[in-house]
Amino acid sequence: MSCPSISRHKYDVFLSFRGEDTRKNFTDHLYDALKRNGIVTFRDEPKLEAGEGIAPELFKAIQQSWCSKEKVDEAFAKHEERYREDKEKIQRWRNALTEVANTKGWHLHNRHESEFIGDIVKKISAKLCQIYSIVHDELVGINLSLEELYSKIDIGEDDVRVIGICGMGGIGKTTLARVVYTQISPHFEGKSFLADVREVSNKWGLVSLQKQLLSPILLDGCFNFFNVYEGNAVISHKLSRKKVLIVLDNVDNIQHLKCLVGRRDWFGLGSRIIVTTRDEHLLRSYRVDDMYKPTTLNLKDALRLFNLKAFDDDTIPTEDFIELSKHVVRYAGGLPLALEVLGSFLCGRDASQWRSAIERLKLDSNKEILNRLQISFDGLEEREKNIFLDIACFFNGEEKNLVMKVLDGCEFFPKIGIDVLICGCMICCKKWEEKLSEKNVWMNQENVLDYEKKETLIMS
Incomplete structure (x- = not known):
């Protein structure tokens, strides 16, 4: 059964349970763990007796969760009648419901509840990671880059590893880091993505960045420090036994690395730190374990990325626009930033306006790109x-x-x-x-x- 658009759903998880004996212990602990990990969960608060009908708000929540609407309607027969002409769709529904019914449940047995709940949260996070990952149709030419980057990160190794992503502005360093972060984060006990470290550091200082790094990892932490030296001590003490994933985006000063990720023994075994920067020497000075350098897009991928931004999904460019697109792409030089900015700028404009814009680009470069x-x-x-x-x-x-x-x-x-x-x-x-x-x-x-x-x- 196809998964509906993410934007249509209010909940990630529908928490189904019966009985007051679990509401205030196991169910409550599970609900809290899901919430702390950023998983939007619905739990029915009003008391439901056995055999009682589902409250309207509960039914609405089920429909707004990732559970398909067809699973909760009163009778499957109504759907068979409604879609009797589409036998293939009905069969897909049957197969999906059969698969759900045959899914093996998890048993607590003699395990600790906290450990058991942790495993459930990891499993759900991994599933949601697949759902919420960035739409790869818009990540043109990225697959080979991801493969090489994953091989360098190598989450299977039990060491602490620092990987640099280095390249010119607009080449796609941050995009790569975000995709990797989204895909591999369920494998870690804690995660933190610090966006635009250079800008935040200049505006708010390094202490603010240290607290920002810790906040999503130590959810209940109160970080009562006021200088970078105290911050260093807190980071190294609190995270030295945690397997964490940290991304430092747009780093331009070695002090950023010294104050935020210091030494490798600040972090637990298996931790991974990803640094994006325009400065290769900075990465060499910090002695990163490996480095990846993204390249500009080839002509085919550049055209595809530009067209994604310049034309509506259901629009097929005419021959005139195809030739004009090639002119713009040659000007952009395969730089993803330039392709996206120019594509968005030209979207919805007619051919004469495109020609005028191309002539203007020969004299005045796009300010947003510059x-x-x-x-x-x-x-x-x-x-x-x-x-x-x-x-x-x-x-x-x-x-x-x-x-x-x-x-x-x-x-x-x-x-x-x-x-x-x-x-x-x-x-x-x-x-x-x-x-x-x-x-x-x-x-x-x-x-x-x-x-x-x-x-x-x-x-x-």
């Missing part, structure tokens, strides 16, 4: 900015040794400067050809910004 990508440039020292701008404008594709000589003559100290740019995912150097190139250009000579009275190019 604002996201310029973060990398703004974080550079002055010499690195100058090196980057010179390479992007004048030395793209040139031999590394030649570029080094020219820049050295300008006292830019290119040996360290170029390494900073490579680690920051702003330029790349093909190992065997030893040629430098910018990773993604967002302005040509006509739309170069003025930076200290010289032509500049901003990219990430």
Whole structure:
């Protein structure tokens, strides 16, 4: 039986029980455990005697839960009559109900209730994880990335492992981290996803981040500390025996890692820490166990992602729009952020407006994209900015040794400067050809910004 849309349902779980003997002990403990783990659960509070009819609010709750409506209607015969022309659908219902009836229940026997309830919650979390996972139709070209990333994370190993996801802005680091977090979190005793660590740290400070890290793991905790050193002590003490999953998104300072995840012995065996950043050197400094670098999308996947954003689900693009789409995709350079922003911007507009937008993009890059990508440039020292701008404008594709000589003559100290740019995912150097190139250009000579009275190019 097909599962209805998530947005239509109010409850994840319908808690069915009979008898006052369980209401205030086992059922109550199970309900509380489900609630603490973020599982929206319905429990009927009014007293129901044996054989009594189901209260209207209870019936409504069942219909709004993940239980299919067909399972709770008064008589299956009514459905057979209503859908007598669709025998295949009726048979699917029969099969589903038979499967439910044959499902083996769990027995407590002599086990501890807390352990038994913990297993139930884990099982339900795993099922809901499959239901609530991000729609993969919109995660174009992500499957191979996930496979490689899962192999590096390797949740089967009983060690504490730190994995870095490193790449330029807009490449999909956060999306990858969220998908992995959603899929593997049921395998851990606690989980915490810290979004945009750079921004939150700048605005609220590291102590706030430490408390934010602990809150979803220690649900009943009262974190009475006021500086990072006390926070370090609390994290290491409270989590040293817990198998946890932690994601630190958009990290740009080694202090973030030192204050939030410190040493590996702060966490229990089997723990996994995932760090997303634009700075490869930061990951190397922290000595991560492994690193994954997402790549831009190929032409086929780029077109698919763009079309998902630019056209309605039931719209088939005309030949004219197909050609225009290819122009936009070539401009985007396979960068997921650019494809999504431009697709959403052009959605619902006619072909003439598309042509006008494409011509404008040749002169003025999309501000939303530039604002996201310029973060990398703004974080550079002055010499690195100058090196980057010179390479992007004048030395793209040139031999590394030649570029080094020219820049050295300008006292830019290119040996360290170029390494900073490579680690920051702003330029790349093909190992065997030893040629430098910018990773993604967002302005040509006509739309170069003025930076200290010289032509500049901003990219990430």
